[in-house]
Amino acid sequence: MSHSPFDPVSASSITARRPVSLAGQVTLFGLSRFVFNISLRMVYPFLAFFARGLGVDLYAISSVITYRSLGGILTPFITPIADRYGRKTGMLLGVGLFVLGSLAILIWPVYPVFVLTLCLHSLGVFIFAPSIQAYISDHVPYFQRGRVLALVEISWAASFFAGIPLVGLLFETYGWFAVFPILAVLSIIVFVVVLSVVPADAPDGARGQAASLLDGARQIVASKAAVAALLMGLLYNIANDVFGVVFGVWLEDSFGLKIAALGAASAVIGIAELGGESLTAGWVDRIGKQRAIFIGLTANCLVSLALPFLGRSLPGALVGLFLFYISYEITVVSSMPIVTEIVPGARATMLGLNVAALSAGRGVGAFLSARLFTSFGIWANLLAALLFDVLAIAALSQIRMDAHGQQTGEKPV
Template identity: 50%
Template structure:
């Protein structure tokens, strides 16, 4: 099979992740639409979404396929789970099918992403890796800027089931191109380590644990503000932030801006150094929140700066993590996803109690968690140089 150019493969990965992330993110803005279509209470769908976050814990077991059977196998397996998941909603539009869809698409995402990141980690030298991985991460912001508006258009014109039909078609096409464009990569029996052996490589290696701690605490810091930002705005201006015109676009553009910055400068700056800069900038934005909150315009600026600095940090973490345990690369990347999910869950637990003391308490906690991440980063920097 022809080994297609790495540039084409990277763009393909970005397109595939746009499809994955559209399915993942579109549920939130259209929750009431799906609730009416399925004939169930919105609280039932909300509970199903909460349970989806637990699926991240299974990611390392799925990603181990890529370390044992090859990166292409891991990606195709994840793609297959995704297609089956959205397909269930097309042929059996019901609440049980919705739950199955959430589970399978999440499992597909958690199987595909680490396998893809490990593939690029294998193919691209570390000093140039940031740009390629940042391009694939644009699939996250593109899903918000392109995928969700398209889903909205389809729902208005063709009904609430139509986005799932489109996702099946796009997923099937993308899966076919993936099989054609990515060369087979087999893992020899000698290199095919037991899944628990790969887990041991991660958990017995201090720099790997430190890297996971960076992601966990950084995502906790972000969620501490992210969860209460709208409440704070409602209290300060007697309106919800989501009601302000253009806020959704501001968030999407901030995410895209963070990803573009990583693609442009992270390889020159150095991955760990970029993470450090992103954490410090995110601390700075959190500290000036009370000042920015004096006007709606200031709050929008604060929202943009908070999201762009966090996205810059998060996307810089990914290429850094791909080099820590190369022999169990996909497994570590899956644990990184799990750590980010755990961090968001921890942030969600403490966000509202902290906010009861005011936005200054939330900002202070954000700074504390970011500083813990910076301390953990020092151990990673010693390993990577």
């Protein structure tokens, strides 16, 4: 008999007075991520607007992105809390940091506090997301997990389509500060709802053994598949950002249509993200996670080869951009269920290390991107993306898991 991944959580695992179905909890997680993702995504399109509002130059405001990314490095030191004290504790800690950041900017709306706010928002999301992924993984079988995780990830694309236009309207009407009181109120609501709705969960014996980052890291390092998964995430994120950081400059230089081209490119990326997440939700559990990742990486390689030729016209460049980002999104979302199952005894720790690997990949990609582009042109960026994708495929070949999440070729950790 088949079971839906949204069957209610078993009564034995619920300590709350009013049990809520897993479907309801997943809906809560998706809506919460939608709110939090708005903070992560609004900086890029409104960078100059924030600079004017805060009275700083573009260099100072762009440095916020660098400071914010440091949260990814700190994540592995905090996410073991969700292994030791339960997933709900990790969720509440993440939301609490987001609330704290939102309240700080309300009290003192100046540039240093703005930096602090965005850093706390980022760190909060980096803790909240692995905690909910670990929670879902505790309750949804591996062979159905890809669809559920992908449905939650749709909030990333939705925050672009629905959230950013609303933020723009708020900014235009009330100024740069207008979004933060709303984020504060919404994040407090999320905290209260998570506290009330998500059942408390005590770590089982296996998770209790991974009581610290060091204990969890030992389990992870002992698994060749886990190390390969982290390396794969690092590599495909380098591939994405080594091109993604400079695509706007490339479009501007190539076509001289800064506003039109970049506006269209932003819409194309949003459509690609939604398409990639929706496709992954529909097929990843049926065709297999590793196969879906291989398809995504191979498609990204082919697009990297084709983009110099497609980029001879603006429509061709936008088509190439769409294909590049949809293949990347398929790769990222398809890898999530694998990361959740490789070391189930240190699941949240593994997810935290994965966040750090992805953040490091973005940092390396950003570092290489401008240097390659200014020295050699966009073909060098795309060649580098191809190289890192091929290396990611090599790392993928070291991950062997069956349809139920059991590792083949090495003992499960």
